[in-house]
Amino acid sequence: MSRIAYMDYNATAPVFPSVAHAMSTAIAHVGNPSSVHRLGREARAMIEEARESVADLVNVPRDWVIFTSGGTEADALVLKGCSCERVLVSAVEHAAVLKVRDDAEILPVDGNGIVDLNALEAALKQDNRSTLVSVVGANNETGVIEPIGEIVEIAHRYGALVHCDAVQMAGKCAFDVSALDLDFASLSSHKIGGPQGVGALVRREGLKLDAMFKGGGQERSMRGGTENLSGIVGFGAAAREKVNFVEIEALRDDLERQVKALGAVVFGDQVKRLPNTSYFALVGMPSDRQVMALDLANVMVSAGSACSSGKVKASHVLKAMKIEDDVANCAIRISLGWNSSKEDVEMFVQAWKKLVERVQAKQTKSNAA
Amino acid sequence: MGVNTQEHPVYLDYQATTPTDPRVVEAMLPYFTQKFGNPHSRNHAYGWEAEEAVEEARKQVADIINANPKEIIFTSGATESNNLALKGVGAFYKNKRNHIITVVTEHKCVLDTCRHMEQDGFEVTYLGVQQNGLIDLEELKAAMTDNTLLVSVMGVNNEIGVIQPLKEIGALCRANKTFFHTDCAQAVGKIELDVEEMNIDLMSISGHKIYGPMGIGALYVRRRPRVRIIAQINGGGQERGMRSGTLAPALCVGLGVACEIAKKEMATENERLHKLQMHMWNRFQNELDEVYLNGDLEQRVCTNLNVSFAFVEGEGLMMGIKDLAVSSGSACTSASLEPSYVLRALGVEEELAHTSLRLGIGRFSTQEEIDYATDRIIKEVKRLREMSPLYEMAQQGIDIKSIQWAEH
Amino acid sequence: MSYSDKVVDHYENPRNVGSMDNEAGEIGTGLVGAPACGDVMRLQIKVGADGIIEDAKFKTFGCGSAIASSSLVTEWVKGKTLDEASNIKNTDIAEELALPPVKIHCSVLAEDAIKAAIEDYKAKHKD
Numbered sequence: 077m078s079r080i081a082y083m084d085y086n087a088t089a090p091v092f093p094s095v096a097h098a099m100s101t102a103i104a105h106v107g108n109p110s111s112v113h114r115l116g117r118e119a120r121a122m123i124e125e126a127r128e129s130v131a132d133l134v135n136v137p138r139d140w141v142i143f144t145s146g147g148t149e150a151d152a153l154v155l156k157g158c159s160c161e162r163v164l165v166s167a168v169e170h171a172a173v174l175k176v177r178d179d180a181e182i183l184p185v186d187g188n189g190i191v192d193l194n195a196l197e198a199a200l201k202q203d204n205r206s207t208l209v210s211v212v213g214a215n216n217e218t219g220v221i222e223p224i225g226e227i228v229e230i231a232h233r234y235g236a237l238v239h240c241d242a243v244q245m246a247g248k249c250a251f252d253v254s255a256l257d258l259d260f261a262s263l264s265s266h267k268i269g270g271p272q273g274v275g276a277l278v279r280r281e282g283l284k285l286d287a288m289f290k291g292g293g294q295e296r297s298m299r300g301g302t303e304n305l306s307g308i309v310g311f312g313a314a315a316r317e318k319v320n321f322v323e324i325e326a327l328r329d330d331l332e333r334q335v336k337a338l339g340a341v342v343f344g345d346q347v348k349r350l351p352n353t354s355y356f357a358l359v360g361m362p363s364d365r366q367v368m369a370l371d372l373a374n375v376m377v378s379a380g381s382a383c384s385s386g387k388v389k390a391s392h393v394l395k396a397m398k399i400e401d402d403v404a405n406c407a408i409r410i411s412l413g414w415n416s417s418k419e420d421v422e423m424f425v426q427a428w429k430k431l432v433e434r435v436q437a438k439q440t441k442s443n444a445a
Numbered sequence: 446m447g448v449n450t451q452e453h454p455v456y457l458d459y460q461a462t463t464p465t466d467p468r469v470v471e472a473m474l475p476y477f478t479q480k481f482g483n484p485h486s487r488n489h490a491y492g493w494e495a496e497e498a499v500e501e502a503r504k505q506v507a508d509i510i511n512a513n514p515k516e517i518i519f520t521s522g523a524t525e526s527n528n529l530a531l532k533g534v535g536a537f538y539k540n541k542r543n544h545i546i547t548v549v550t551e552h553k554c555v556l557d558t559c560r561h562m563e564q565d566g567f568e569v570t571y572l573g574v575q576q577n578g579l580i581d582l583e584e585l586k587a588a589m590t591d592n593t594l595l596v597s598v599m600g601v602n603n604e605i606g607v608i609q610p611l612k613e614i615g616a617l618c619r620a621n622k623t624f625f626h627t628d629c630a631q632a633v634g635k636i637e638l639d640v641e642e643m644n645i646d647l648m649s650i651s652g653h654k655i656y657g658p659m660g661i662g663a664l665y666v667r668r669r670p671r672v673r674i675i676a677q678i679n680g681g682g683q684e685r686g687m688r689s690g691t692l693a694p695a696l697c698v699g700l701g702v703a704c705e706i707a708k709k710e711m712a713t714e715n716e717r718l719h720k721l722q723m724h725m726w727n728r729f730q731n732e733l734d735e736v737y738l739n740g741d742l743e744q745r746v747c748t749n750l751n752v753s754f755a756f757v758e759g760e761g762l763m764m765g766i767k768d769l770a771v772s773s774g775s776a777c778t779s780a781s782l783e784p785s786y787v788l789r790a791l792g793v794e795e796e797l798a799h800t801s802l803r804l805g806i807g808r809f810s811t812q813e814e815i816d817y818a819t820d821r822i823i824k825e826v827k828r829l830r831e832m833s834p835l836y837e838m839a840q841q842g843i844d845i846k847s848i849q850w851a852e853h
Numbered sequence: 854m855s856y857s858d859k860v861v862d863h864y865e866n867p868r869n870v871g872s873m874d875n876e877a878g879e880i881g882t883g884l885v886g887a888p889a890c891g892d893v894m895r896l897q898i899k900v901g902a903d904g905i906i907e908d909a910k911f912k913t914f915g916c917g918s919a920i921a922s923s924s925l926v927t928e929w930v931k932g933k934t935l936d937e938a939s940n941i942k943n944t945d946i947a948e949e950l951a952l953p954p955v956k957i958h959c960s961v962l963a964e965d966a967i968k969a970a971i972e973d974y975k976a977k978h979k980d
Contacts, residue, residue, distance in 0.1 A: 756914060757914070758891055758892065758914050758915045758916055758919075760891075760916040760917070761864075761914075761915055761916045761917055761919070761920060764856065764864060764916065764917035765864070784891070794889075795888070795889035795890075796888030796889050799888070799889075799891040831870065832867060832870050832912055832913060832920065833912060833913070833914045834884065834893055834894070834895035834912035834913065834914060835888060835893055835914045836914075837872065837912060845888060848884075850886070850887035850888065850889070850893075851885065851886075851887060
């Protein structure tokens, strides 16, 4: 098989060899973590070790980590299970947050996708019901980082709780739940080089949370169901990996410099962003055609969020950022990670350059006509 | 698994979780490493490959219960499936019918969900069971009304292994236009299941109870006549809008292969396990007095024995058989060491409930292991009875119930 | 749950298991707990003419900690006067056996068993 440049880490990251190793050991282990006998206790110990590693990743006490089946479940758990009467979410949230509650109020964002803090404060001021504010840490499409610290500061001033969907942020840049003084955060294993099918909700000790899956009493009664042992162990192993994001950022910047030179419109590059993500448009060629053409060249990228079940439609994030449709429809996202290399960037630029040339040729032709 | 080594206790806890079949592990391993890819990234090759694998797995799961692959939704496990089935159907049809019937011996997650739904305006009937652990069909029939939306009865009980009459329940439900949900976490691969023949509308399936991995399960949702549910986890709209969240191809593949193996090998496996089960039970009866089987002997899966060893306290017994991995109750609650609510529902008296062990056997159990375990249990029961004031009284003909015990 | 070495030792090699004649004047019997609660202890003491406990026997229906607690007190009461024996505290037992919090009730039961046995003996010798 010829070389593949995988550049879709924000959709899912390849698992670390250490993760695959830890999981193959865990999956061979027999024992329900709730069983009292020795094999059960050993399974329990494996889960608690992983809990420690995940807690360390975001700097919280171990007890704050509730394992779930992924980021989506973690989001649903907090939005449905917290006892708040009212929910404020930003316009650029992942669908897993946006679609949970019909009564959620939407906070506007600016041209970079950053939450309008004045609007947040106004919304909190005008209604004194108990409120949960849910804002994404870093956007999955643009990689733009929200001012979580300031959001928490404002929200807490009005007695509101704050949840951060940090599935894209945790593990890619400093994300310290304690320092940010967050109340809840969602994490996903497969976005950081762990397996799919596992995630966590971080919950500040003492905050009330009504379980979505009743029964069994696992995860301190906040999430019933036998724990995904091998998945959790894999998540723990991924959380222990140290990734050099300075190098990844250099690769990303190099790629971005080259595509800009070729005429790309880059989104979010004027503000704080994840070091691994670049989101840009080649005006004149729709996203899905770019993605397919790149695929044929063995380069794997995405047209935005992977969850929209294959449908490529204009990103709601770009819409919220007030990007014109004819630009938004031509956007692709590259996202890098622990196994990315210079060769990947070269392969991408080579392949993408050909697409630029195709667009230019078409334009020349239509101009001539 | 070898016999009696400090490293590997003899595993007799197959109802808590089953070892992952090595063939399942082998099928999963490539998806841990080379074959990563988000199965929902439909426009690049890695995503396609993952999606193909997930669809193949969906077919394998459908096949074991005679369903259509389109009727299978992957979930994180049977607990989620049970929650989704009950709350999902409840939320959709709440304004049409709001009565639910379930059974007192259901898994905690069904009972807890029902209790929660009562607070949301549903009316729930909790049917009792007969002394053998089976429901009385007449009682079910009598409980059904025009308002009965859903009946939820498990296929096989996790503590006592009894098999409920699914086909008869399904027929009653269909006649009453009531949906039939069954928690088959313990039943898949152990008994023949056919959603058509049994008129099942929703069925919960678990991965790690059928030699597949933990963290994956499925919910069967009938399409004809169509059963509608409202999603409990929202977001990307995966699983036909009924369950959002990125699927784990490795786990789906694991569940699929586990179903395929179970379907192929169930008949021969059951025959072998039935012999082991009866061998163990016969030896207990022949070599000990005052042993009682909890739950029906005939309507029972061959992977379970739940036995009360009168006058010997279960936890004390477990300590003496540390080289056997057994449970003294449901795995989810055994840490709390309360007498099992399932045994109490059967009418087993509390003092006898305290003396019970759940012995689960399965695919990797050997004759040698079963004999070793049986020897150990019999020896330890005899030793502890020598130490038991209750056994001594019984031998002397003193009725324990005649004594005024100071309950504490 | 894992057990301390001392609990395991008493469980595997219980001291003074057995029965003495209930009716005999020098024997005091304490039967505490309840089968429905999952533990029953029977402690018997044999008291000499000098008022010193000469011998002790137990039988217990219960978990490993209950068996160990009763085994331990049979050792402790021997050679003590009735007053000294009645001063044995459940906390001493729990500490000696390193019982986890969920097992403290076993040591309470053992203390109750001593008190009940002494009471039974005293009731036989009221005059």
